[in-house]
Amino acid sequence: MSTANDSLPGAPASALEELTISNEASHDEEDQGGATLNATKKKKKKSKKSKKKAGAGASGQSSPPTIPVSQLFPNNSYPHGQLCDYVDDNNYRTTSEEMRAKDRLNEQQLTDLRRAAEVHREVRQYARQIIRPGMDLTTIAEMIENGTRALVEERGFEAGVGFPTGLSINHCAAHYTPNAGDHVVVQDDDVLKVDFGVHVNGHIVDSAFTLAWNDRYAPLLNAVREATNTGIREAGIDVRLGDIGAAIQEVMESYEIVLDGKTIPIKPIRNLCGHNIGPYLIHSGKSVPIVNNNDQTRMEEGELFAIETFGSTGSGYVQEEGVCSHYSKAFGDQVPLPRLQSAKKLLHSITKNFGTLPFCRRYLDRLGESHYYLGLKHLVDSGIVNPYPPLCDVKGSYTAQFEHTFILRPNVKEVLSRGEDY
Template identity: 60%
Template sequence: FRYQDLYSISRSKLLARQDMSSVEVEERAEELSEKLTTNEDEPDAQNENGSPLTKNQKKKAKKKAAAARKAAEAETSSECLMEGNQAALENAPKSDGKKKKKGGKQAQQTDPPSVPVRDLFSNGKFPEGEWMSYNDDQRWRETNEEKREKQRLEESIINEVRQAAEVHRQVRKYMQEKVIRPGILMTELCETLENTVRNLIDERGLEAGIAFPTGCSLDWVAAHWTPNSGDKTVLSYDNVMKLDFGTQINGRIIDSAFTWAPNPKFSPLLAAVKDATNTGIREAGIDVRLCDIGAAIEEVMTSYEVELNGKTYTVKPVRNLNGHSVAPYQIHAGKSVPIVKGGEATKMEEGEFFAIETFGSTGKGFVHEDLECSHYMKNFDVGHVPLRMANAKRLLATIDRNFGTLAFCRRYLDRLGETKYLMALKNLVENGVVDQYPPLCDVKSSYVAQFEHTLYLHPTRKEVLSRGDDY
């Protein structure tokens, strides 16, 4: 085994390392070669007595030389490897003791959140909501093979709405932890929330985006209030704010809401409404009558009392506000879920989406339209309506292109560059093409709280899609 051969082997092994300079490689290769070189690379041509080797002796000698060559190469490789491993250990960053997951590095959400949710789940499967069994008379569905197969077939549709739900969870977590605070302008609060939704859902026109304007109704205003451009309303410590916003993927809508009220005096009010909403969710199910859900909600909510400024109030359900079924691009799809007894006997059906929401009030428990309107929505059932006003035609084209039958507000039109559109918008309302939804208010000086979740009635069980760690 020649010195030069050993030198070449040593040098090639060392060059594979990243931690040695070219000079160090040459020196170390020479050192290893000298160490491992034996007397000669060829077997002796003669015996000890000087006589020539026989044919068999030559074969044995060659085998011995080949074995020595392999051993030398292995030893050289081993020494190089040991040195390389030692250098790698010295240069490597310290381990935190946790096992690393196989596969590529998983994308992480930024702070503030800006990475689209679909990039955080490389396998394309989004987190499931909370699974709940149906009531006893429907338990057979969980083990029925036909129902289970039907549930598997609808997985792609449900995965879309789960993506919208995950966006909702991440956005509201950010808002609760970093944005909502006394002293913030309501316009800033809404625009921060809406821009975060646009980023996390990777807004793509009607394919993915905001499902309806951000409701941030305060105190006795129960629903449908969002600031118009230029509004100077500021959030205060003693406000009771209902933050109601929606996300959608291909028209599959997540409608979910919670109440922010940092003053602990409002805690019983919030607890009553949260408990009532969860009661409605528990009672919901295939073949359940909507009126039965309303009766259960009312019973729970009215069992709570709240003391404000020395006066005790029974928490009242707002009887003319309801939960509702949800369909693609249609936030109110026809069925209403009452929050008081005495509603319709219509039943829930397999394959339906419902927004279960409850409102509890210290006032009359009845709302009326008041204040300046901000919410609008194209009539879902309207056909072609001849419009004479050119500006109304142009505005309708903008609405069709950007919102379709999803709700919108004035700020959204401002963002699209629309100006001087109020007369055109009024014309669309008067012609029945667009419906307006003014704020809904209880009596002044009262307080209204709200909690809401979207659920889906699978063939086997129900899934509370928007459920999170917060509510």
């Protein structure tokens, strides 16, 4: 799930080629939507072999996925994500017994995160095979969310969906999920961003990918995928957030795309960014820019981050547009109480079922809530609930997104959501 940051300057294929991952962020070609993606690049970069392949999903999973991952991986033996050794001033951490002992203190958190990550991998593997032009967004969203609920064994605040499934098309970059009655259908020439999350005991894994069925969008998807891999590679303990943004921007802007005979530079969307993640908080304070904004804030040991990058053929700047579907209860002790009785009733339901996790109107409908629009508006107007409307670049442009979640363990960086697909 994306973060809009206005403080930044000027801020189905049935099989996919296995994407080889490395600490240096491989940028091999990948089968995406049934077509080989051949990137048009201004400058070439070398790729290196993987140090360790991430979890590839469990054998024995049903199609569609319905078997809980706890049954496929008994005794909490969930696959590790991609493990990346620290470098430079932090390379001592890799072999330090002190750091290894410190790492063992976080065993339960890591187990929860790996369980959530495995759910994400298995659900998205199925989704990437199934999603095709002609499908409506509501069907796609419910397929992903129902699969998540089944595989994570949804149980209140112990495990469940991390946030509403984002299904943003073309110039819409983020925060679009269908409301009731939405009949938007994916078209052959669409560029579709799929962004969903899974949580276990409030530990959220947030990961996103982009699908396109027309070869011409290959450079856009490759640019954003490589930019995300670059951000992950550059991230580490004590690394400045602005330096990560600068590296992402350099990679993104090294690409261009030819559309309708016109060569267009691919721009990072400067007011969208990655973010760190806290317990039951998808956005927890720090933002990871995707342009150079000279932010001197540093990443710290133990922090959980989502690196997500967005590329655009438009202006490289998004604004709120359209009907809102995403919401979350405001965090903090100073949240006022609503005056309207309908708002009080709705707030009780939101607090009971979602807490500070994001939700959408479809989730309220699923709970049996009705006639809640006035109450929801009152909660938003009172600052009790925060709205997150769709974020869009200029009409006629195309945007893409890739995202992974990683944790800065004391002795190694673990890219939890990494899989064979991306």
